[in-house]
Amino acid sequence: MAEKSFLYESVSEQLRHHIYQGSYHAGEKLPSVRELSRLFRVSVNTILQCFRQLEADGLIYRHPRTGVYVSHRLPGGSSAGSVVTPLFSMLPVEVSLSEEILRYMEPHVTQPMVRLGIAMPDPVIMPIERIMQTYRDITRSQAENVWQYIHPRGEERFIQQLTRRSLNYPVPMAEGDMLVTNGCMEAIELALRAVTRPGDTIAIETPTYYGSLLALEVMGRRALPIPTDATTGIDLNGLERALRQGRIAACLVSANAQNPLGSLMPAEAREKLAWLAARYNVPVIENDIWGDTVFGEPPPPVKAYDRDGMVIYCNSFSKTLMPGMRLGWISPGRFLHRVLELKQVSSITTASLPQLVMARLMETGFYYQHLRHLRALLEQQVSEIADLAKQYFPAGTRITSPAGGCVLWLELPDTIDCSRLYLEALANGIHVFPGQVFSPGPQHSNCLRLNAGSPASQDMEAAIRRLGVLCHQQLS
């Protein structure tokens, strides 16, 4: 009897815990008496006793015929599953850039906002239905290929389509130089891990994509910012001076529609950068994620001039077709072996379904048709938002003329503090990104990045007018 009463209390306690932690939300049905009796290896009577107690405590209610459900209001006032909290106290961590960036990103996912924050074309301008149809076609026609593991390098048909992208490169890509990844960020991370170690210094553009800074921080690498021009990209003289001092382990560069500047390196500069990599024996990691969005015709990347295998090329379809596809690739030049090893012991291989989908969309030419349409739309949206910004932001505000992509970089009058502006905008239901997170130091506090991924709307105009008002308030 003593043991039995212990048993039922222990089972009740476990069920109570799951209800409070949200394994079963308000109104959801618990497993049957028989199922619980099997799981906990106790008698049916013990489970019935638990139910009586949990009901008396107000955690569950019984429906005569269908079973037992979680109450809509739990004792203590919370509704079931309303908070996501870890069970264990975490180890102490320093407050770091990563937490700051996460805080800035959070509103995008948690609140309805005018989305001028995250750099991303709006789903409304994407051919979602055509992509989903292709997923369905592939699950029908190639079910067994989809089910299987494949070679760590990736699906041959997809890789073949990727190599064809290099048709007009002075140095072409070959199938043997390619590795499929879970998006561009995995490609960049594999590249960084392959060619640098903790403590190493990486030359980066400033301002640059905060995700790259985050990666460097999390991986314990140091960043050396190189001035970067809003029209022509990274300053190669500055970079060469740094390389000459011999303490740079790698460079991380975007030649096409650099985020956040939208700059475009001239062809001669690309060729020179590939040459510098070989000359100083320092790998260049090329993040080309915005390459396919360059307005007009995208020029060949730095990798196109890589005669020595020192350029590691990274790209994905997150900005041009579908972020949730998580599909990217890397062409790691001389570092292929090491990148392949690292990939094999992390995700082993990238799922084949998105690869087969993307191969189909490239084989039929659909992806390239879509790109022509997307580029024209983005160019128009960027110009519309730029016009609104010129109209409403304070005099003296400098606005970039991006060569591609969907972001604008605004340099506001010196005295404006954009992290304050961020908070004020948030309170007005507007999500933007403050400039500080685009460099490792305290620079760019008077800068702001605006996403122009969505078609202009009245809400958007109202939001930009409001941002302008907030700026004027700071100035006065």
Next chain:
Amino acid sequence: MAEKSFLYESVSEQLRHHIYQGSYHAGEKLPSVRELSRLFRVSVNTILQCFRQLEADGLIYRHPRTGVYVSHRLPGGSSAGSVVTPLFSMLPVEVSLSEEILRYMEPHVTQPMVRLGIAMPDPVIMPIERIMQTYRDITRSQAENVWQYIHPRGEERFIQQLTRRSLNYPVPMAEGDMLVTNGCMEAIELALRAVTRPGDTIAIETPTYYGSLLALEVMGRRALPIPTDATTGIDLNGLERALRQGRIAACLVSANAQNPLGSLMPAEAREKLAWLAARYNVPVIENDIWGDTVFGEPPPPVKAYDRDGMVIYCNSFSKTLMPGMRLGWISPGRFLHRVLELKQVSSITTASLPQLVMARLMETGFYYQHLRHLRALLEQQVSEIADLAKQYFPAGTRITSPAGGCVLWLELPDTIDCSRLYLEALANGIHVFPGQVFSPGPQHSNCLRLNAGSPASQDMEAAIRRLGVLCHQQLS
């Protein structure tokens, strides 16, 4: 004129390269004259001149109306795209375990074989059509969710299903303790990177899964093998002696149907292992990938006893439902922050499609129905292959009685060299895995792992008979 001739030669050279490297395979159509003229920014006449030269050289042929195609035999005797070779010479690397393992794995993917090598249930016993149907349903009903990025932790509905798996654990899992990964290997890799550094020593079972050894090697960690019993798993006394010496940074353990032994740790041993982790402040990484295949009812994992957050739990659906899903999860206890940071700067987040598919298959109960069926089948297949092995292998061969999974571990008479046996089997169209790759040292050279993932067949019996003959030949 001089420049024009230079142009046409340079374009011809690039096309020639792409044809030999396989961007366009034998019989495939090249882009149109107009398309190439646009891509290379040269005149239509220049492209026509290239075509004439490539045709004269035998690389392409023209079809009067439809366009230009790659020849079926290229000069030099090779057919287009027949070899996958990297363009760049690689940096020198030492011959390592990773290359040895890759060599042993290769025949599985490249040649038709009797597949006794890779540990994997056969697709014929998997509900592929039902899974594919669920993929199609989700792309219809939740297209926008599939299209999107999601929070790095993963899809809430999926995570909720995962937490319910811990209903009968003494220490339950909560939504806030979970992170979705690209398979179990990514989970293990994130765990290793979160709690250890290069040069650190990890206590492992011996024999153990070669993929874990590979991960340790590639990541520059050292392995301390702890004797592991074919029935009860890792020797906790041996482990505690190692922990007491204070040089172990983490333990990597499988309590359920350990690969390759098929052992099952008793419940008290699981509880003790969780206690040891807390007592010595050394994280235990639990690889539970075979947990759902335990014959009968799988017992709660080590994580179920983790009162201090020192156990990092890793699992996936690769062995029980679909390897190509690339879907796993990690419950990292006290190390959640660091694991989340590392995940964010690698694959950012796991694709939502497989998560929504798996949530549906769990919500409807289908996955658990399927597991009951799968376990019964695997138990039967394992017993059939064991019977065949007893019949055909030399006297003195010891064969495991696995508690789950689909592999058998054979200890053959001492003098048999299983890497020789591997090669001889290969020549007979049989793929097996030699014992050496399951430990970091030269142990287990007389051991062999057999996959029992496929239903017994005449081919299988013939293969095992043949393996027996090869063993007897080595003995005589």
